[in-house]
């Protein structure tokens with residue numbers, strides 16, 4: 001029997017990541033999901049399992065390397081090593097919280113560092129692991145990132161989020177260049193709009209298709225680094 005392919009999604013919730021989980025899971029992938037909140041993962045597992053998808057879960061806070069390593073090791077035990085890994089975490093928070101939108105003068109060094117630890121340092125922790133552990137499928141390994149329009153067009157109320165997303169975008173390009181010769185396709189979906197299930201362009205379902213397009217690019221000559229969507 002042919003082993004099922006495996007995708008890990010780091011940063012699982014109800015929107016983009018759930019769209020990716022449903023799309024890849026529906027195409028036969030086992031799906032590993034992770035987030036900081038256990039109850040979110042339990043609900044996600046129940047929802048995806050009901051669709052016949054084999055799901056593994058791990059509590060991970062990407063800003064802490066020991067948490068990343070322990071959580072990924074749990075997913076390996078549950079599902080095996082992945083062929084595709086998506087770094088989907090963003091440091092955006094609701095208004096009125098440290099990580100929510102606020103004027104530049106309220107971005108303290110501590111708040112700035114929190115954003116950076118999640119989107120930039122978190123991306124490094126996960127990418128370093130992925131380089132070591134991703135397994136080839138149809139001749140390639142795939143590491144994908146979720147970016148945001150703020151990384152290119154910063155706005156005054158989002159200085160912490162925008163700059164940390166810009167750092168992540170930049171890092172993903174370096175990983176793309178360095179690892180292309182090693183058969184590792186690094187891609188980035190830069191989402192340039194507000195995501196809602198009802199959106200005609202920025203629904204989780206349509207955004208997820210952009211990750212599938214990147215995954216489907218088999219010939220390294222055709223590999224795309226960034227899709228601006």
Ligand SMILES: NC(=O)c1ccc[n+]([C@@H]2O[C@H](COP(=O)([O-])OP(=O)(O)OC[C@H]3O[C@@H](n4cnc5c(N)ncnc54)[C@H](OP(=O)(O)O)[C@@H]3O)[C@@H](O)[C@H]2O)c1
Nearest residue numbers: 011012013014015016017035036037061062089090194195
């Ligand atoms: N939503 C939008 O309108 C929009 C627009 C442009 C770009 N984006 C980007 O798209 C990505 C996904 O956003 P989404 O809104 O669609 O959310 P989502 O995929 O539904 O969920 C993302 C999950 O990431 C988890 N997370 C947050 N901080 C984490 C951390 N430190 N370690 C591990 N997991 C963490 C959260 O769960 P826990 O809180 O349980 O950890 C959250 O449920 C983000 O990178 C975001 O910046 C979103």
